[in-house]
Amino acid sequence: MSYVGHGGKEIIERVITDPSEAAAKIRGLAKIPIRGQIAREIIGIAYGFFSPLEGFMGKADVAAVCDRMTLASGAVWSIPIVFDMSDSELAEYGIKEGDTVLLTYQNQPMATLEVEEIYSFDKVKIAQSVYGTTEEKHPGVARTFAYKDKFVGGKITLVNQPKINEPFDKFFLTPIQTRQKFAEKGWKRIVAHQTRNVPHTGHEWLMKGSWLQTHGDAPVEKIETGLLVNAIIGEKRKGDYIDEAIVLCQDVLRTAGYFREDTHLTSITLWDMRYAGPKEAIFHAILRTNLGLTHHMFGRDHAGVGTYYDPYDAHRIFDQLPPGALDIKPVRVLEWWYCPVCAEVAYMGLCGHTKERQNFSGTLIRSIIQDGVKPPRLIFRPEVFDLIMETAEKYGFGSPFVTDQYLQNRNPVFTLPPMGA
């Protein structure tokens, strides 16, 4: 079975599964240790999350992304995926164009990189075109400016498959695996819900509403519409929900019956958020196209930060794409709020009680969690609440929010197994 990914090409899989083949492939290669972001992006490339990318971008791709929001090939692409090295590192490892090198992580071999191009690129230009700003307060701009001075472009091949650790192991599905799951389930329409949150009922209705919108006028005798909750797992910031709480609490919405078993699935994608607002919305749409989704929900202020983007910029950018540029449909939605007049969670597109509305405030929800007092089940599901407390104890050193201790001592999301080389 072959699957078509973003850009109309077959889903990329660049993974050597045979140990002796892998051992032969890496023999004698110069070893370059990489940081977590790069390791996560290798996983993204190797399993096809980033199809049609086969490796880190060369200069022509980065230029096209900045100038036209496409790859050099013309396929839509909004965020550069680059591997950065300093001149001194390049000199130290003696790397030049035409070489193949071995990228290592956690002191283990991870992937080979065919060095096709070593180049520099104007980071200010990247910042301006991707983020619309060059202010370093913007975390995506800061990440861009922190890149070392040279980019190394070329194909990668995963030679050592990461072992995904508990509790993430159940939720790591590659694009080919999600498509197989969807086929098993008989889903014909599937909407993506992007998340980095523990869900309250406002989130639940964002998902339920977009599921209804995606279902549209399809028949109902057999439900063939699904929701994929796809959690972004990557670099954490202090105060974020811990990853374990996010994934497990999203999943419990189904196991506790708030979603039917046959309509809901949770999975993860490894990715360090760029907070690029509209550009990140496009990137998420590409990711989920590769995962086999037909629709993608975009709410207010998708992947935004601070006041850099208008809350609906991430909606509008889809109107600027030429027809057929994406094989996934954006389901753009307004807010769901708690309406005391309706006595329920209500949709901004339907509920007229704009004066009485009570927004779901992240701050309020956090304070509820910190107080440890069970909120009403119409606002926060008790199963979710209990599980937050459990995951805090089990994974969070007592806190459901990221602390220094968590950053330093958490069990890694994945581990590269020892590899005889």
Place this chain on the structure above:
Amino acid sequence: MSYVGHGGKEIIERVITDPSEAAAKIRGLAKIPIRGQIAREIIGIAYGFFSPLEGFMGKADVAAVCDRMTLASGAVWSIPIVFDMSDSELAEYGIKEGDTVLLTYQNQPMATLEVEEIYSFDKVKIAQSVYGTTEEKHPGVARTFAYKDKFVGGKITLVNQPKINEPFDKFFLTPIQTRQKFAEKGWKRIVAHQTRNVPHTGHEWLMKGSWLQTHGDAPVEKIETGLLVNAIIGEKRKGDYIDEAIVLCQDVLRTAGYFREDTHLTSITLWDMRYAGPKEAIFHAILRTNLGLTHHMFGRDHAGVGTYYDPYDAHRIFDQLPPGALDIKPVRVLEWWYCPVCAEVAYMGLCGHTKERQNFSGTLIRSIIQDGVKPPRLIFRPEVFDLIMETAEKYGFGSPFVTDQYLQNRNPVFTLPPMGA
């Protein structure tokens, strides 16, 4: 501005608005008094609710409806629209093919009928093909068998426009008027909600859910999706909600803010329910096509009665139509129930708490109303509840449900004004 109705033809309007023209037209014609059902169907034909019908059906149309669920022209049609007379009446009035006669109602001229065809038709065949049964317990079958022995087919022309009485006057919109309203509102997608009920929150969510399904992946910066609540007003049975309560309580959902002002509209169609289940669903789809709707919500057991139809027969029949047979899309939905675990109204397609679910039972809601104790606002909106009580006093002789007194003494829905002839 011309509007295309069902069957691809311009919306029918067969109405003479000029009084002297009308007076000239009816001069000297034999007068035939008609009953309420026929008067309501004349209004349906004359204003285009029943487009492309221009009058009561001839034999070829009735045969095609029975045999193929189409008109003789091939356009889908599911319920015969016939004018019945007995042989003795025909003899008494001396009516023969080629005549034009004047149909009178409330002792006033109403419409001319060009007698094209006088024929008999097998009522058992009609019953079997439209209702799937010949049991007289079925109210549609009973209505069929009660038809007099001859049918008179031919074009009608409304010569005396009915005055729609308060409180229905605000809600009577002809197909051309609904289309004008939709254009004013800028609605591009409009879903019909068929009702004969005072709404509880289960109904409200049927409407909200189908609105979301109809909205689909349309943009949200300007909401261009509307809901038309179209109440069927016709012959009443004891125990039904009184018409005034239905219409006013549906409308108050918007004025009290449960629907946004720009997403909701209430109107009425005059029609005596046939309870034909799937065949009536098709008929309702045709009606709402003529009203300019793009989508039509069909819930569980649409227009059914007793156990004659499977609860989802009215969904399945749409799959049997050839592509393009209807210009309206059926939005087929499962139930919305009250879920005590979710603590809200929940959708059967999403909520997994099938054991805990509490169905909205008509009987329960009636008993709540009869007790006069305000139910929780999550189940029944207080504005709706108060208005039921008000309408009971004002229009229902103290009862929100139809009584003998209401049947005998209610103010008529419409009045034919005196016409100099």
